Amino acid sequence: MMQTPQLNKARRIVVKIGSALLVDGQNACIRQSWLKSVVQDITNLHQQNCDVLVVSSGAIALARYTFNLNRHKLRLAEKQAAAAIGQIKLAQAWSENFLEHNITTAQILLTLEDTETRLHYLNARSALETLLKLKCIPIINENDTVATSEIRFGDNDRLAARVAEMVGADQLILLSDIDGLYTADPKSDPNAKHIPVIQEITPEIMTMGGKAPTGYSSGGMATKLAAGTIANTAGCAMAIAFGKLQHPLKALQEGARCSWFLPNSSTYTARKRWIAGGMTTKGVIYIDHGAEKALYSGKSLLPVGITKVDGYFQRGDLIKIGNKEGNIIGSGVTAYDSSEINQIIGLQTEDINTSLGWEGPDEVIHHDDMVLPPLLSISEANAK
Numbered sequence: 001m002m003q004t005p006q007l008n009k010a011r012r013i014v015v016k017i018g019s020a021l022l023v024d025g026q027n028a029c030i031r032q033s034w035l036k037s038v039v040q041d042i043t044n045l046h047q048q049n050c051d052v053l054v055v056s057s058g059a060i061a062l063a064r065y066t067f068n069l070n071r072h073k074l075r076l077a078e079k080q081a082a083a084a085i086g087q088i089k090l091a092q093a094w095s096e097n098f099l100e101h102n103i104t105t106a107q108i109l110l111t112l113e114d115t116e117t118r119l120h121y122l123n124a125r126s127a128l129e130t131l132l133k134l135k136c137i138p139i140i141n142e143n144d145t146v147a148t149s150e151i152r153f154g155d156n157d158r159l160a161a162r163v164a165e166m167v168g169a170d171q172l173i174l175l176s177d178i179d180g181l182y183t184a185d186p187k188s189d190p191n192a193k194h195i196p197v198i199q200e201i202t203p204e205i206m207t208m209g210g211k212a213p214t215g216y217s218s219g220g221m222a223t224k225l226a227a228g229t230i231a232n233t234a235g236c237a238m239a240i241a242f243g244k245l246q247h248p249l250k251a252l253q254e255g256a257r258c259s260w261f262l263p264n265s266s267t268y269t270a271r272k273r274w275i276a277g278g279m280t281t282k283g284v285i286y287i288d289h290g291a292e293k294a295l296y297s298g299k300s301l302l303p304v305g306i307t308k309v310d311g312y313f314q315r316g317d318l319i320k321i322g323n324k325e326g327n328i329i330g331s332g333v334t335a336y337d338s339s340e341i342n343q344i345i346g347l348q349t350e351d352i353n354t355s356l357g358w359e360g361p362d363e364v365i366h367h368d369d370m371v372l373p374p375l376l377s378i379s380e381a382n383a384k
């Protein structure tokens, strides 16, 4: 059995900090003494040669009172405006506090599209690598000002997992208002048991996410588990730890209770890890039983096995693969547009070119561009 990971031994970590920890909700201001304590913890890790990346929420929470934006639910444009106002304050708070330790911070704002489009993803990855080489601490948030509701992470749990996968972090620490995963909601069920180690995020574990308290975070437990799936598939361990106390990372180093989600021992290439972490669903290609069997035996997806195409997508987009029963079984990068697939659906390989009128590839999704099994899509996680 794999040993429980230890923060002291981490080489590169992503720490996700939620709004409820960082922002005093009553006064919409930074909880300065808490921030100082976490900055001290991160500085200690940094001095022990651990690369640290921070995914920080709080932009919208910091701007809530500006222009009377203090309603429970903001409209998209108001959220975007609030994020623009709050983000500058948020970045300033991190920057000033780290400067006291002579550490330079760097602000990175990412959208879901940036992480799903391979070229943007690679650019973000090299910028992050360069910053880490320069010993900077990247402070990352979703670019809420340009993200629209359909194509946004919406919660920083999954954004943090995607970042962890992007930089090959060995640990992702989600600082939360709860010290881990419980078998049931501990606030309403006295028999709820804390789970210290999760070997694998099974469907049964996923159900526990649905029942757990959502607290203040926009994601709640369901998105934390979705984040765990992304991180673990990428070979990164994830911890859900209580963050509300001062020096939360030091507490974790000293053995504070948390839940560890152990990484899969997958041998995915970097490209496959990127595919596996994909969350948008531009479309689904449904296949028959024969094709499903072929994919599991390591073959590529050919037009002959396709039964239906859902959605509109372009060549190079990340899409999902559905089986005959309608279950999503994987994801991959398509070599054809959705309209082209509709032209060649069910055809034998030798008939593809005649139908298209040009010479296309034999495979709709090449084996190297495909990952089985799949991860939770945004809509599935949000539906929890």
Ligand code: GLU
Binding pocket: 018, 019, 056, 057, 058, 059, 060, 061, 083, 141, 142, 144, 154, 155, 156, 157, 217, 218, 219
């Ligand atoms: N990106 C949002 C913000 O900074 C927060 C998202 C979340 O709560 O996870 O305000």
